[in-house]
Amino acid sequence: MKLSALHQSYLSRRANSFRASSSPLDPSSLDGGLKSIFWLVLHGLCCLVSLLLGFRFSRVVFFLLFSPSSTPPTALLHSTSPFRPASLPVQSLNTTVATPSSRVVVGRHGILIRPWPHPDPVEVMKAHRIIDRVQREQRVQYGVKTPRPVIAVTPTYVRTFQTLHLTGVMHSLMNVPYDLTWIVVEAGGTTNETAWLVARSGLRVVHVGFEEEMPVSWDDRHRLEARMRLRALRVVRELKLEGIVMFADDSNMHSMELFDEIQKVKWVGAVSVGILVHSGDPEEESSVAQKDDVENSPMPVQGPSCNSSDQLVGWHTFNSLPYEGKGAKSVGDVATVLPRKLEWAGFVLNSRLLWKENEGDKPEWVKDLDTVGGDAEDIETPLSLLKDPSVVEPLGSCGRKILLWWLRVEARADSKFPARWIIDTPMEVTVPSKRTPWPDAPPELPSNETTITTEENREKPGTKTRPRKSKRSSRSKKKRESSVVDTQVSARNSGEQ
Amino acid sequence: MGTAERSKKKVLLYKKAIVHFLLCFVMGFFTGFAPTGKSSIFSTSPPVLLSNRSAFSPAQPGELLLEERTEESGKFNRKLDESEGENSSKEEEKEEDLIPRRLIILVTPTRMNDRLREVNLRRLSNTLRLVPPPFLWVVVEQKSDSSEVSEILRKTGIMYRHLVFRENFTDPEVEMDHQRNLALNHIEHHRLSGIVHFAGLSNVYDLQFFDEIRAIEVFGTWPMAIVSANGKKVIIEGPVCDSSEVVGWHLRKMNNLTETKSSPVHISSFAFNSSVLWDPERWGRLSSVQGTTQNTIKFVKKEVLEEETKLIGIPPEGCSKIMLWNVQIAPGTTPNST
Amino acid sequence: MKDWRWAFLGLVCFGLVLRIGAVERGRGQPTERISGSAGDVLEDDPVGRLKVFVYELPSKYNKKILQKDPRCLTHMFAAEIFMHRFLLSSPVRTLNPAEADWFYTPVYSTCDLTPNGLPLPFKSPRMMRSAIQLISSNWPYWNRTEGADHFFIVPHDFGACFHYLEEKAIERRILTLLQRATLVQTFGQKNHVCLKDGSITIPPYAPPQKMEAHLIPPHIPRSIFVYFRGLFYDVGNDPEGGYYARGARAAVWENFKDNPLFDISTEHPTTYYEDMQRAIFCLCPLGWAPWSPRLVEAVIFGCIPVIIADDIVLPFADAIPWEDIGVFVDEKDVPNLDTILTSIPPEVILRKQRLLANPSMKQAMLFPQPAQSGDAFHQILNGLARKLPHDKSVYLKAGEKVLNWTAGPVADLKPW
DSSP, rough: OOOHHHHHHHHHHHHHHHHHHHHHHHHTOOOOHHHHHHHHHHHHHHHHHHHHHHHHHHHHHHHHSSSGGSSOOSOOOOOOOOTOOSSOOOOOOEEEOSSOOOSEEEOOOOOOOSSSSSSSSHHHHHHHHHHHHHHHHHHHHSSOSSOOEEEEEEEEEOSSHHHHHHHHHHHHHOOOOOEEEEEEEESSSHHHHHHHHHHHHOOOOEEEEEESSOOOOOHHHHHHHHHHHHOOOOHHHHOOSSSEEEOOOEEHHHHHHHHGGGOEEEEEEEEEEEEOOOOOOGGGOOOGGHHHHHHHSSEEEEEEEEOTTTTEEEOOOOOOGGGTTOOOTTTTSSBOOOOOOSOGGGGGEEEEOOOOOOOSOOOTOOGGGGGGGGGGOOOOGGGGBBBGGOOOOOHOOOOOOOSEEEEEOOOOTTOOOOOOGBBBTTTTTTOTTTSSSSSSSSOOOOOSSSSSSOOOOOOSSOOOOOOOHHHHHHHHHHHHOOOOOSSSSSSOOTTOO | EEEEHHHHHHHHHHHHHHHHHHHHHHHHHHHHHHGGGGGGGGGOOOOOHHHHHHHHTTTTHHHHHHHHSSSSSSSHHHHHHHHHHHHHTTTTOOOOGGGOOOOOEEEOOOTTTTHHHHHHHHHHHHTTTTTTEEEEEEEEEESOOOOHHHHHHHHHHEEEEEEEEEOOOOOOOHHHHHHHHHHHHHHHHHHHOOOEEETTTTTEOTTTHHHTTOOOOSSEOOOOOEEETTOOOOEEEEEEEEEEEEEEEOOOOOOOOOOHHHSSSSSOOOOOOOOHHGGGGGGGSSSSSHHHOOOHHHHHHHHHOOOOEEEESSTTTTOOOOOEEEEEEEOOOOOOOO | OHHHHHHHHHHHHHHHHHHHHHHHHHHHHHHHHHSSSSSSGGGOOOTTBEEEOOOOGGGGHHHHHHOOOGGGTSSSHHHHOOOOOOHHTTTTEEGGGOSEEEEEOOTTTTBBBOSSSOOOOOOOOOOOHHHHHHHHOOOOOHHTTTTTTTTEOOOOOOGGGGSSHHHHHHHHSOOOTTSSSSEEEEEBBTTTTTTTTTOEEEEEEEHHHHHTTTOOTTTTTOOOOEEEEEEEEOTTTOTTSGGHHHGGHHHHHHHTTOOOOOOESSSTTTTTHHHHHEEEEEEEEEOSSSSSTTHHHHTTOOOOHHHHHHHTTOTTTTTOOHHSSSSSSGGGGGHHHHHHHHTTTTHHHHHHHHHHTTTHHHTOOOOOSSTTTHHHHHHHHHHHHHOOSSSSSSSSTTTTOOOOTTOHHHHHOOOO
């Protein structure tokens, strides 16, 4: 269409030019300069038109030449992909037919590949912001409508595994999309180690010290931890914190759904806790063959037990009978560490239950915090706070859904770790140059030393001995002197800090 | 019309012109043969009616519609449309959000009969959820009927790629390497550019770790602590550094002499720029990974040790801070209740 | 002369104002839709607005063909079978042809599958011709209008052209006998010889039960920016690339394979439907034809469809605000896809998602068994109802003939 128009204009131009050319050629007409310019322009135009014509013609020739051979060359080649949108098994090759009625050209197209590098980092960030916005909107649309604050209670103490466990809990809490207060109760008094750790969470933390040291026996520990939790509950009462109290032990692992689920609680709720027991023998990890039988045994679960009409009828408790006599007695025993019958972590409370003043809506069936938890009394579960345990609301599809797990792993009580996990390379232990760079003696953490001894493979022999290093070695010597052999809370080198 | 002289001149002129036209024609003819998609310029039909399109267009300025008609495509130029909206919203945007960071690609192989797989996956995902973007988690899993892993991943909100393989393995180490290779092949196939790190499910991270490894140019390594249940020892593995220069390695428990020589570097104690996999020229190597071996992970391990000039210690201040722990827990043994 | 010029200018200005007005109105309208539905049209009830007479044909035109190959029930073109079943029990059906507004001829023209399960419509023209011959000789209604008040379901790629190759289809043009009828087809490309004016474009058939089984709760965070699973190159049929999908899919791969935001691959994961539900954008590029089932999937799963198919005619475009729920990218703009998508303001994205969450939109994309109000069956009927009453011109004078029964390729004229 366009082409014919072009052609016509070309023809008419030619005709014009013919006519026009005749008059300027007349000696009596305009001067030569103007004439030549006009000619040049005309000439250029005509050249362009013939270029277009040539192009067009080539297309026609192309079509005529190749389209006869384009009749199905490869009949019924079945595509292997399940995703072919249209089931066209055959295509004709090399045809570029301009469909007269559609703007879109049928035939081969170029594959457009842009020359500049990508992805553009700023665009990537923009996309992530969009994703973030969408996810926030999803929470607004489909999440809990009027979320209540969450108060997490964590008893802890400084030890080898503290950083690991507390970091895990901390990361869970940091992901909670609701207003959160974290009450950390530390046995043996508050320490810088713990304070430094929890401060990095950016959460609102109440760090409370507890006078007593963490005992070595598991039974004693459970008792002490219960009292530490009660201490935290008193903090809730004193500060009159509003919200849902949960017990996030540093031996817990949380599914993020837990935090949505506990929003449903009215007064006291219970969720199921998956109990992950481990044999406690670090050497066992290396042998793989014996794992099959483990697979078959189902994971033990603690938590509310419901009947078919979703009524609380009782409790799944941990059956420690098979472990009779085999359970770990104290920290570091190479035996399975067993949970209590019901762990605190499986319960959540409305903080109003703990408030001193009777706000009017505080139910009758709750004991006053001051009447429980005397020094001798063993509060096994928050159920001790209730006069009537049947008021507990089972959460998580009535306990069928496991939303958190319990895994108690500790190093031996006397194990050491570098303070704040910063290695102070002990330069006094040097590898004699005669020795092989990879000695077979394992570098171990000597029990009477606070730092980890490492042996250095000197890639460049005879490296510079710097004054800095000698300073360091003297420091670590000092450390060695100051550290005590058998403390359970070790490597916070008070001498150094 | 004119004299003979004039007509002669005219004939000459026409000859010249015709030659020119012919030349152009031939040129056009051959351009026509060049296989481009752009040829459609010359076969456009009248512009398509815009009205039915614009009826639903949310933010289409009126002037733009008129402009569109002159557009070669006769269709909306989305870019114009969108950049308009962008300008208005740009003011609200906090620009600091847009500071580009390097992509971190975390590769996590999972073992089917790992009792702690699901739990550890959740715990690790809680940590990774806090890593600032861009971040990509490549999780590898053996094909199974259980959709548990995909369900856990789905709920995290993390950008991940879930790779599934069919092969069966007896040796867990071989399986882990296979899974890591699978992930590396994915990275290589897609030419994803970022810092690759192998994160075992039993690893525990300090969040600072992820900020530090973004600084890696080619290879980076750091010390990690291996702690075990009821263990007395904390084993430190990884580099010994002089500022960020790696001068040696902490040695791990190597009772086994054959193992000793193989690799002193724990799989989780190094990271590397993924372009090492697919852009060998950039790092001054001759062949790509595919050319040398199918075992990409072996190649990477080798490179980490050989390319020590390109290896930096993390964190750069003497790589003395431990930001990564590996927890070794023996599987639970439920005594027979009979 | 001058007056004319002024008048013209005035007209242009007036037109401009009108245009803007229209845009403004278009902008205001959808906000209403968010709270309610995707527009009243989608919730129209066709019952009482039209009457359809279903011709009774020998079973060789429909049921027998299905018996031969039950795979027809699950492929993308299964709409023709389900529509027939639906009409048989629909309240719009009338047994009295005298009062019918529309006549339906149940021919399963795409159910003739190759052993591989591909619907290749080689015999369809003859079958269609034979069916029309039958109804025109047994009933008086065809001859009255030569099919102008008849509708046919021809869901194949190039619709009523009955050829799977686009060039061939274009050459053939729409089957002569169908040139006055209303066509219900999946194919949709503007100004294409195989898309008749006034055709009703429908979504391809996607299995409703299967999709429902894979639904995940809407709060699952969307963590994929762009998602696509499918072919980039059809190496078997287009080894060099550039022909398949007009090069658009190849361009997607070449430009964005290295972008972590683009989760694109040829591998089909078992979590395909779930992954779509956690993606923000789902690419719907053309394949051999402009449409693909991804369109339906994207709408069902609330993933904003990124439609890359120039001049596509979308299903039920008169009832579904595709411009509002989707993103359109020109084939030539594929290399800028990342820029285009990342520069959409988040508010616009959220609004598209809210609209996509609308159940009536999803319903209109599906052919559920049994039919539900507002589903694709009802939308087809609504479309037909909106064409009523028939223009006087559709009725021919006694003895008048418009269609040339002997036109078209000789092979098509052979008896079926």
